[in-house]
Amino acid sequence: MGKIAFVFSGQGAQYSGMGKAMYDASPAAKAVFDMADSIRKGTSNQCFEGTMEELTQTVNTQPCVFAADLAAARALAEKGIKPDCVAGFSLGEIAALAFSGALADEEAFKLVCKRGELMDSAAKANPGAMVAVLKITPGQVEEICRKFDKTYPVNYNSPAQTVVATTVENAEAFCEAVKEVGGRAKQLPVSGAFHSPFMAEAAKGLALYMENVEFSQPEVTIYSDYTAKPYEGDFKELVRAQVENPVRWQTIMENMKAQGVDTVIEVGVGKTLQNLCKRTFDDIKAYKVETPEDIDKIEL
Numbered sequence: 001m002g003k004i005a006f007v008f009s010g011q012g013a014q015y016s017g018m019g020k021a022m023y024d025a026s027p028a029a030k031a032v033f034d035m036a037d038s039i040r041k042g043t044s045n046q047c048f049e050g051t052m053e054e055l056t057q058t059v060n061t062q063p064c065v066f067a068a069d070l071a072a073a074r075a076l077a078e079k080g081i082k083p084d085c086v087a088g089f090s091l092g093e094i095a096a097l098a099f100s101g102a103l104a105d106e107e108a109f110k111l112v113c114k115r116g117e118l119m120d121s122a123a124k125a126n127p128g129a130m131v132a133v134l135k136i137t138p139g140q141v142e143e144i145c146r147k148f149d150k151t152y153p154v155n156y157n158s159p160a161q162t163v164v165a166t167t168v169e170n171a172e173a174f175c176e177a178v179k180e181v182g183g184r185a186k187q188l189p190v191s192g193a194f195h196s197p198f199m200a201e202a203a204k205g206l207a208l209y210m211e212n213v214e215f216s217q218p219e220v221t222i223y224s225d226y227t228a229k230p231y232e233g234d235f236k237e238l239v240r241a242q243v244e245n246p247v248r249w250q251t252i253m254e255n256m257k258a259q260g261v262d263t264v265i266e267v268g269v270g271k272t273l274q275n276l277c278k279r280t281f282d283d284i285k286a287y288k289v290e291t292p293e294d295i296d297k298i299e300l
Contacts (some may be wrong), residue, residue: 002262008092013270029071062116069268128193136183165193
């Protein structure tokens with residue numbers, strides 16, 4: 001049998017009610033939400049009953065999605081399903097750090113709260129937009145980006161999906177340029193231009209905050225969004241750099257596959273990572289676990 005990877009969702013698929021079914025069914029999941037509430041009062045209520053307007057604000061999205069992600073992973077482990085390696089998309093990497101044992105749950109949750117605050121502040125001080133580009137290669141996307149000021153590929157998601165950060169002013173013209181070469185472009189409903197130089201101040205702030213954060217050697221291999229390789233060396237630098245540099249998701253998945261992963265389970269909110277895996281690899285089984293019923297559908 002091949003290896004199992006848990007991949008932790010990023011922001012974008014959040015919704016009112018997320019995590020509630022796991023909270024009600026799994027003691028391990030409930031413990032995650034209780035921990036979150038002890039540090040940031042009302043987190044569970046925000047996940048279960050918050051409005052979409054509320055949940056789309058980065059300062060709320062990041063702690064809420066973290067809690068839903070980690071709760072789903074713990075519920076899976078409680079059922080005896082455990083990974084050989086883990087990775088997380090953007091904020092999902094912080095939940096993956098907690099699950100791997102590199103950070104205590106409380107430290108990881110405080111870190112993701114601070115990360116959300118800093119990225120929210122950077123987005124307000126330095127407004128930007130994000131555009132998902134489909135049907136053309138990453139190389140073509142990079143070529144178009146070079147024609148625009150302050151425009152960067154920031155999420156290398158799959159051979160046919162790349163997300164770009166740009167200025168609010170450039171977004172419409174960039175979308176038109178993509179259409180001209182046969183691609184499809186869609187502006188995303190996010191509050192900032194993440195994983196780009198627009199987030200430089202957030203990265204600096206996170207580095208300062210982490211001076212007092214203790215990391216441990218992970219108990220399970222965790223891949224870095226910044227390097228697309230397993231964590232090694234200065235963990236704080238990997239967490240800092242991720243905020244203002246591209247997420248190399250396709251390369252992470254290719255590296256996991258090269259190490260024998262044949263089953264990927266997305267834990268947390270939505271099925272974005274499951275779908276990316278299915279569209280990129282024919283020979284990897286991809287599942288998503290968001291509810292107790294999802295666990296029953298996994299065939300190992």
